[in-house]
Amino acid sequence: MSKSDPNAPKRLALIASKGTLDWAYPPFILASAAGAMGWEVGIFFTFYGLPLLKSDLHMQVSPLGNPAMPMKMPFGPEGFQNIVWPMPNILMANVPGFEAMATSLMKQTFKNKGVASIEELRDMCVDLDVRMIGCQMTMDVFGFKREEFIKECEVGGAAMFLEYAADADVQLFI
């Protein structure tokens, strides 16, 4: 209990609400960094963020919905890699497999640059005793079963998370 005990570690409470590959990063990065600083961390995975707790992860990135996303190639000479390719919406919306391609390019770029994968970051969070709470209501709405999720996560609701967040020093919605 952060508030009652002055010697208690700092606490971070996060809400992870987005399930695309790009937005899967911030909660796991912040949680593992805070855990590494000795903070207590809890993440509430709700709505599209909930699938980030599944045993099998299948995140994609959606360039169509993110106009500021730079489209770059993760291979070839440096000058080629630095080109930002113009991708009109009409192309991104109509070319079959465009998101799959963008996803594999982003994964390759992140790997080349030395960014850990979501699977690795999540494993680190487990090692650092980060509390990961899956939203029960989202499970019911989307028809997910408890067995589809990693065994390390808990299942709870809004009140459970709010009670935890009330004693947190930092609370963020992602």
Place this chain on the structure above:
Amino acid sequence: MTDVIKEDQVLDCSGMLCPMPVVKTSKAMKEMQSGQVLKMVATDPGAPPDMEAWSRQTGNELLRSMTEGGKFIFYLKKK
């Protein structure tokens, strides 16, 4: 000339980006004894401010932070 700091352990985080250097450092420090010194090497330009914050938050003293041949080198003493 600055004094030479004798490290007990070396951790190479070259090529890794945030938050890996911080997480790996924390993991390595957990295995060490109080008073021992960890030398951590990183190439992430975000590492210097991150390691300063990590040191303040965890109480493990950052004895020295320096740049050498494009690498960032940190000496951290376990509290």
